[in-house]
Amino acid sequence: MRADAARNRELILDAARNIFAARGLDAPLEEIASEAGVGIATLYRRFATREDLLAAVATRQIELFERALAKGLSDPDPWEGFSGFIRAIAEIQARLPGLAQMLMIPCHGPEDERAAAIFQGYLELVARAKKAGALRDDYVPEDLPMLLMANAGLLRETSRTAPKAWKRLVEYLLQAFRCREQQPLPSPPTPTQIRKIMSQPTD
Amino acid sequence: MRADAARNRELILDAARNIFAARGLDAPLEEIASEAGVGIATLYRRFATREDLLAAVATRQIELFERALAKGLSDPDPWEGFSGFIRAIAEIQARLPGLAQMLMIPCHGPEDERAAAIFQGYLELVARAKKAGALRDDYVPEDLPMLLMANAGLLRETSRTAPKAWKRLVEYLLQAFRCREQQPLPSPPTPTQIRKIMSQPTD
DNA sequence: CGATAAGTGGACGGGAGCCTCCACTTACTG
DNA sequence: CAGTAAGTGGAGGCTCCCGTCCACTTATCG
Structure with missing residues (x-):
C-alpha cells in the first residue's frame, strides 16, 4: 500500500470513529469521507462495505x-x-x-x-x-x-x-x-x- | 368521522402494530398502508406524522x-x-x-x-x-x-x-x-x- | 526524470422512502 | 335520491444515500 493511501486510511478511521459515535452506526458514509477530507471513492476502495469499516474501527x-x-x-x-x-x-x-x-x-x-x-x-x-x-x-x-x-x-x-x-x-x-x-x-x-x-x- | 374512515383507521392501527413489531419502528409507512389495504394518502390523512401513528399504536x-x-x-x-x-x-x-x-x-x-x-x-x-x-x-x-x-x-x-x-x-x-x-x-x-x-x- | 500502476475525487444512475396533490369515489343528509 | 363534503388511491416530485465509473493525479522505482 502506498504511503499516502495508508495515511488516508488512518484519516478515514479517525473520522469514522467520530461520526459513528456522534451520529450512530448508520451515519452516511459520505459524511465520514468528507470529515476525513477524502472522496467517497477512496473510502469505498479501502472499505468495501459498511461492515468492513465498522470492524476496522472496532479493532482499533x-x-x-x-x-x-x-x-x-x-x-x-x-x-x-x-x-x-x-x-x-x-x-x-x-x-x-x-x-x-x-x-x-x-x-x-x-x-x-x-x-x-x-x-x-x-x-x-x-x-x-x-x-x-x-x-x-x-x-x-x-x-x-x-x-x-x-x-x-x-x-x-x-x-x-x-x-x-x-x-x-x-x-x-x-x-x-x-x-x-x-x-x-x-x-x-x-x-x-x-x-x-x-x-x-x-x- | 365517517364510518368507513373509522374502519380504515382501525385497519391501519392493526397493520401498524404488526409491521412495527416485526420490522422495527422505522418500517416504511407504505408497507403499513398496503398491509392495511389502504392507500398511503389515507394513512397520512389520519396520522400526519410517524410519531402520531406510533402514539396511537402505543395508546392502544x-x-x-x-x-x-x-x-x-x-x-x-x-x-x-x-x-x-x-x-x-x-x-x-x-x-x-x-x-x-x-x-x-x-x-x-x-x-x-x-x-x-x-x-x-x-x-x-x-x-x-x-x-x-x-x-x-x-x-x-x-x-x-x-x-x-x-x-x-x-x-x-x-x-x-x-x-x-x-x-x-x-x-x-x-x-x-x-x-x-x-x-x-x-x-x-x-x-x-x-x-x-x-x-x-x-x- | 520518465514510466507506470496505484490512488483519487466527484459526478452520476439507481433505489428507497417521504409527503403532497388531485381527480375520482362514496357515505351521509335532508 | 340527489347534493355535498369527507374520504380515497396512487402517481409523482423530492431528498437522501448508496455504490460505481472514469478521467485525472501522484508516489514510487529504475
Missing part, C-alpha cells in the same frame, strides 16, 4: 479494552478486579454512545488474537472472582454481552439527557452478580446464540 | 398494561405484586420486539388519563413493596423506564436468536431491587430528564 478501539483488562487483572482483590473491568467496559461504551453496540464485538469471542486474549483474560477475572466467593457461581461469561446490550439500549435513550444513567444500571447489575442468598436465574443464551447474534448485521 | 396497547397492573395490585404479597408487574411489562415488550422502545411511552407519566392511572398504580405497588421491606428504599420509580430501556436494547439484539434472554436480565435486576445489604447506588436521572428523553424523537 480494542486497546481501550486491553487497558481495562490489565487494570482488572492487576487488582489484588478479585471482586474489585472483576467489577472494575465491567465498569470500565461500560464506561467505554458510554463515552462513544453511537458505537455502544459495536463495542460488543471484540468482547465475546475470538475474532482475532487480541480479542481472544481479552476474552481469555476476562474468563480469568470471572474464575478468580468466583473462587473468592465474591461472584455468584451461576454467573456465566455470556452475562457480559447481556449487560452490554442492555447498556447500549439505555445509552441510546439517555446519553444526551441523562449521561450518567448507565452507572445506575451497571451498579444494580453488579450488585446482582455479587454472591448472596440467590434466587435461581433463567438460563442464559448459549455461547453459540451469542455468536450468532454478534455476527448478524448491525442494522 | 395500554390495555395490556392495565391488565398487568390490576394483577399486580390484587396480589396479596407486595413483593410478588411488584415483581410480577415488572415481569409482565417486560414480557409485553418481549412479545412485540419492534415496539419495545415505544412501549415505554405510556409507562412513565401522565400523557392521558389511562396512562396516568397506570402510573399511579405503579407508584402504589412501589410504596407497598417498600413498606413491606421487600423493595430497597433507594429504588426510585424512574428505575422502571431504566429497566425498559435496557431491556429494549437487549431485545433488539437477541429477540430473534435467544428470545428468552430478556428473562435473565429482568431476574438479575429484580434481585438487585430486592432489599438486602445494599451498596450505595449512583443517583438516578430525574423525572424531568426522563420526560425529556421520552419526548424526544424515537429515531
Whole structure:
C-alpha cells in the first residue's frame, strides 16, 4: 500500500470513529469521507462495505479494552478486579454512545488474537472472582454481552439527557452478580446464540 | 368521522402494530398502508406524522398494561405484586420486539388519563413493596423506564436468536431491587430528564 | 526524470422512502 | 335520491444515500 493511501486510511478511521459515535452506526458514509477530507471513492476502495469499516474501527478501539483488562487483572482483590473491568467496559461504551453496540464485538469471542486474549483474560477475572466467593457461581461469561446490550439500549435513550444513567444500571447489575442468598436465574443464551447474534448485521 | 374512515383507521392501527413489531419502528409507512389495504394518502390523512401513528399504536396497547397492573395490585404479597408487574411489562415488550422502545411511552407519566392511572398504580405497588421491606428504599420509580430501556436494547439484539434472554436480565435486576445489604447506588436521572428523553424523537 | 500502476475525487444512475396533490369515489343528509 | 363534503388511491416530485465509473493525479522505482 502506498504511503499516502495508508495515511488516508488512518484519516478515514479517525473520522469514522467520530461520526459513528456522534451520529450512530448508520451515519452516511459520505459524511465520514468528507470529515476525513477524502472522496467517497477512496473510502469505498479501502472499505468495501459498511461492515468492513465498522470492524476496522472496532479493532482499533480494542486497546481501550486491553487497558481495562490489565487494570482488572492487576487488582489484588478479585471482586474489585472483576467489577472494575465491567465498569470500565461500560464506561467505554458510554463515552462513544453511537458505537455502544459495536463495542460488543471484540468482547465475546475470538475474532482475532487480541480479542481472544481479552476474552481469555476476562474468563480469568470471572474464575478468580468466583473462587473468592465474591461472584455468584451461576454467573456465566455470556452475562457480559447481556449487560452490554442492555447498556447500549439505555445509552441510546439517555446519553444526551441523562449521561450518567448507565452507572445506575451497571451498579444494580453488579450488585446482582455479587454472591448472596440467590434466587435461581433463567438460563442464559448459549455461547453459540451469542455468536450468532454478534455476527448478524448491525442494522 | 365517517364510518368507513373509522374502519380504515382501525385497519391501519392493526397493520401498524404488526409491521412495527416485526420490522422495527422505522418500517416504511407504505408497507403499513398496503398491509392495511389502504392507500398511503389515507394513512397520512389520519396520522400526519410517524410519531402520531406510533402514539396511537402505543395508546392502544395500554390495555395490556392495565391488565398487568390490576394483577399486580390484587396480589396479596407486595413483593410478588411488584415483581410480577415488572415481569409482565417486560414480557409485553418481549412479545412485540419492534415496539419495545415505544412501549415505554405510556409507562412513565401522565400523557392521558389511562396512562396516568397506570402510573399511579405503579407508584402504589412501589410504596407497598417498600413498606413491606421487600423493595430497597433507594429504588426510585424512574428505575422502571431504566429497566425498559435496557431491556429494549437487549431485545433488539437477541429477540430473534435467544428470545428468552430478556428473562435473565429482568431476574438479575429484580434481585438487585430486592432489599438486602445494599451498596450505595449512583443517583438516578430525574423525572424531568426522563420526560425529556421520552419526548424526544424515537429515531 | 520518465514510466507506470496505484490512488483519487466527484459526478452520476439507481433505489428507497417521504409527503403532497388531485381527480375520482362514496357515505351521509335532508 | 340527489347534493355535498369527507374520504380515497396512487402517481409523482423530492431528498437522501448508496455504490460505481472514469478521467485525472501522484508516489514510487529504475
